[in-house]
Amino acid sequence: MQHVIFGLLTGGVLAAATVGFALIRQTENILHIAHGQMLALGAFLSVILITNAGMNVFVAGVVSMLVMGVLGVALGIVVFRPVKDEGGNVLLFTSIGLAFVIYGAIIAIFGTVLRPVPVGFGPRIEFSVPEFVLVLVLAATLAALVGWLLANRSRRAEHRAVVGRWAELWAARGTGVALGLATVAATVLFVLATQSDGFGADNRALNIATGELGMILLSLGAVLSLQFFLSLTRMGRWLRAAASNPALAAVRGIPVRVVSNVVWFIGSALAAMAGVMIAVRRGGVTSPLGWENILVILSAAVLGGTGSIMGVMAAAVLLGLAMDVSALWIPTAYRLVVAFGALILVLFVRPEGLFSTRRRAEQAA
């Protein structure tokens, strides 16, 4: 049962990175493989700040996010802008090349040994399964309420049309089915997990550390703020416009280059945040960190589909859940295999992703 908590933690932490990846994918049209290396670099940077400069973990995290954000913008301008018109494959391999350059830089600067991170997680909170379910239901209700409120309060038509995306997440036929299926799957996993472990109303069977809870909330908060940013601010609208139709956006006078920079900043900062969290959770960083995570991020982003940030976050959380709950029946070493299995399965059943609002299924090229 504790595995569900692990899953939520894994998924929650990855959600930040995945959302950043998805944002870059949708706006810049790049499968940004180097995103994993940005995550690793952010992790290493924060570790250095914590151990060598004695910074508090939160401060180190924020500094790391800012630095990686700026670096991301710089790389976007120097590396990607010149090849922007060349097509998806050139962009992809440029990103792969960049990933290797950053990986090489990490090895050159930080070496290949494990660097431990001494960060405490705080006291563990214990709670029982029914309490957990209650919290989940409350959270879901709250989210639905906020979404509905936002959708209806917005007076400006364009806001409503776009914030209504939140409601659309539940309303769109295909997405609704996907979400329903996902809920069913999650419930089944949940029930099976409780069967394996025993169900007890008074039994304080679950626990989570304060720090871990903090990580989930921070990640969630970051994604939510991004969603609000995209829906309700002017820059957010520009971003969405540039993502859906760059030429038209440019013609309408949207400063496409500024938008591009903002995207790189946000994406890289989110990657750094996830990196810091992963490092802290693991208790250390090693050089393959980037490569280990990029595949899961990739899977979660493809799983989530294009069209909504919340969908990508949901996909990341679901994937994390699947990976960790599967540990009940499959050896933990196969976590990645489970992630890919889920990805491949979804790619054949619903190629546009679980939560995509586009109905057109993507055909073979």
Added chain:
Amino acid sequence: MSTLAAISALSSPTFWVSLLTLIGIYASVTMLLNVESGWGGMWDLGIVGLLAIGSYTYTIVTNPPGEFEVSYAPGWPVWAGILAAMLMTGIVAFLVGLPALRARREYFLIITFAFAEVFRQLAINLGDLTHGTVGFNSVARPFESFFQRDALRAVLLVVTWGAALLVYALTRRISRSGYGRALRAMRDNEPAALSLGIRVSRLRLQTFVLVGVAIGGIAPLYMWWLRYANPNVFRAQFTFTAWTALVLGGIASRFGPVLGVAVLLLFTELVELIDVPPELRNVHVAVHPLAIGLLLVLVLRFRPEGLLSERRTFGERARRQTALDVAMAAVASRLRRLGRGDAVRAEAL
């Protein structure tokens, strides 16, 4: 002191034999990658996975029984091992390709990347078969009873380049045949290819399996050179070294892959020779990925068609520009200028 060591290594035939063998192996793999990715348009990021299957199959079936604690060690002769490797890799390529090739190019890429990692995880976890993370530290090589050490290495070098020549002849044959034309048609314009009666999905699967079988044949060569097999060997870095060599040499050209491999490997291996003090050890290890990365980015930025372009291989004349081309070019350049944020200029249009 270090320069002396480097020079002595450079003049030692063993070093060159070893390096040239590796170049031959990578050249074969990259040429095969070119067939499926450059001509076939199937961007395969999982080539190391197929190599792993071939290598492990060969090693597992040719290891003398009892030498390693594994549950299956039939101890077959070398030639049987090679055939088994080719067969197994072909089968796996078929099983992977059947579902994977139905997906879009972007997703095919991801799926192959994922499968390569899955195979690596399987190699780690199926310890009964693969001896886990420790792997196998000796590999059965042919002609071991006839030649010793340096002579054996020289013989294997000849065998490797013989194989590379075979692969080159194969790619040359393909490039000049209807098969090659069908591949490139499928890559460039699938609906048109379909309308011409090319059975695209069958062609794709055929090519993928063919490349798989060939990689299965190259895998034993790699094992003879490396002389050990463990999951750590078959990491994504191999795939991307091949890809960088391919991009550098020129995707979809015929000799490009060989040229790219030669340039890339010569560079990285020569740098490896440089004796470095312990403080710079990390930088030394980092050279290989840095080289791959920088080369990839720079080549794609400044000469995306690589050293030898496809046009040179296939002798196509540049199409004469029609009025439509000129108009499209003008519109494209205007949009690019707009894209650079010149909103005021947009009004002036």
